[in-house]
Amino acid sequence: MLVYRSGMNVSTQGLRFITNALRTHRQRIGSRWRVLSSGQQALMVLAHVRKGETYHDLAVGFGVGTTTAYRYLREGMEVLAALAPTLEQAIETALKKAYVSLDGTLLRIDRVAMASKGDRAYYSGKHKAHGVNVQVIADPAGRLIWASPALPGARHDAGAARQHAIPAALAEAGVTTFADTAYIGAGATIRAPFRRVRRDPGSRLFVRRELSTGQKAVNTSISQMRAPGERANAELKNWRILQKIRSSPAHATRLVNAVQVLILNS
Numbered sequence: 001m002l003v004y005r006s007g008m009n010v011s012t013q014g015l016r017f018i019t020n021a022l023r024t025h026r027q028r029i030g031s032r033w034r035v036l037s038s039g040q041q042a043l044m045v046l047a048h049v050r051k052g053e054t055y056h057d058l059a060v061g062f063g064v065g066t067t068t069a070y071r072y073l074r075e076g077m078e079v080l081a082a083l084a085p086t087l088e089q090a091i092e093t094a095l096k097k098a099y100v101s102l103d104g105t106l107l108r109i110d111r112v113a114m115a116s117k118g119d120r121a122y123y124s125g126k127h128k129a130h131g132v133n134v135q136v137i138a139d140p141a142g143r144l145i146w147a148s149p150a151l152p153g154a155r156h157d158a159g160a161a162r163q164h165a166i167p168a169a170l171a172e173a174g175v176t177t178f179a180d181t182a183y184i185g186a187g188a189t190i191r192a193p194f195r196r197v198r199r200d201p202g203s204r205l206f207v208r209r210e211l212s213t214g215q216k217a218v219n220t221s222i223s224q225m226r227a228p229g230e231r232a233n234a235e236l237k238n239w240r241i242l243q244k245i246r247s248s249p250a251h252a253t254r255l256v257n258a259v260q261v262l263i264l265n266s
Contacts, residue, residue, distance in 0.1 A: 003061060008050045014266035018042040018080065025079045035064050036072060044069065045076035049259060052240030077258045084257035085264070087164065090137055090146030091173045097139045099176040101229030102166065102183060102190065104157035105236065106131040107150065109245040109252065121152035122249060129153075132245070132252045133160045134236070137177075142231030147260040150252035157182040178226040193219040235263060 019042040025031075026038060036044065044062055047053045053061075059069035085093075094100045108131040112119040122130045132150035135157070139145055148164045157180075161167055167187025170177050177190045184192045194215040211219070237243055239259045245252055 006051075008047060010046050010050055010262075011266045014262050015039075015042055015046060017265040018045060018076065018262070021079050021083065022076060025075075035068060036062060041072050041076055044072055045080070046262075048073050049077075049239055049241045049255075049262065052243070077254055080258035080261045081254045083261045085146060085260075087146065087148075087166065087169055091169050091175065093145050094137065094139075094170070094175045095173055097145075097175075099140060099178060099225065100145060100170075101138050101140075101226040101232075102135065102161065102170075102177050102179045103138070103226070103229050103233060104133055104135050104160060104182065105233040106153050107134055107237070107242050107245055107252065107256070109153075109249055111246060111248055121154050124153040127153070132249055133157070134256055135161050135164055135166060136229070136232050136236065137166070138229040138232035140225075140228060142228035144232040144235060144260060144263050147236060147256050150249070150256055152249070158184075158186045161186055178222050178229075180226065191222055191225075193222050236260070 019039045022041055023038040026034070034041070040062065044058050047058060047061075048055075055069045055073065056066050058073070059066040062069065064072075106124050106127045106129065108127075108129050109122065110130065112122045112130050119130055122132065124131055124133075131153035133153050133155045134150055135148035136144065137146040148160070148166070151160050151163065155163070161183065167183075167190055170190065171188040175189055177187070179186070179190050179192050181193050181195045183190050184195060186192070194211055196211055197209055236256070236259060239262075241255055242259055245255060247255070
């Protein structure tokens with residue numbers, strides 16, 4: 001087996017954060033001697049999440065068994081996921097912003113039950129791929145505020161947002177939110193673009209009515225306001241572990257929570 005040096009684009013602050021979290025966890029559970037220190041375990045977790053390194057490759061690189069690597073990684077992910085902010089905490093952050101953007105993103109996944117047709121709930125007709133739906137709230141600069149738990153990819157964005165009670169929470173707090181046409185009518189404070197409607201609903205011909213000049217101007221303005229929010233989606237997918245989830249869909253929420261904690265604390 002060959003071993004080589006490598007690097008990854010992660011801040012020292014992020015490494016310190018997860019190291020302290022793991023050290024606190026070890027002290028809390030009364031853990032004694034470990035093969036790897038808290039710092040080494042933190043580095044292993046970062047390599048797994050940021051670069052998508054496998055259990056076997058990490059085990060070789062850190063000089064431990066594959067089972068030990070799996071146990072360390074699982075523990076590290078659980079410690080991080082437990083620190084993820086709640087929707088209530090996200091709303092408190094959103095209240096300090098001029099406005100926020102809300103958008104859904106599909107995280108692709110390959111481990112679904114194809115034979116028993118269990119994959120249907122995870123198949124997104126829009127993206128023509130299997131995945132999980134994650135709702136993302138971002139600030140005006142495109143910085144991540146909150147990422148929701150993962151739902152099956154076939155779930156419509158507005159339905160997923162309602163299931164997480166996001167529109168109701170934003171409306172209760174009076175947070176102005178910009179979103180795309182998928183969220184039309186989703187909430188009192190959610191501003192979505194105008195959508196062209198059928199010229200004649202009773203006709204068999206599918207002809208859409210053109211938008212007025214004023215409506216087009218509003219749509220342009222909303223698009224400009226929500227465009228930076230796409231950066232938060234891209235930032236999530238910049239972590240290799242979320243580019244294509246290789247574990248069970250049941251573990252997707254833990255992965256999303258772990259990554260958003262690293263993003264928010266790096």
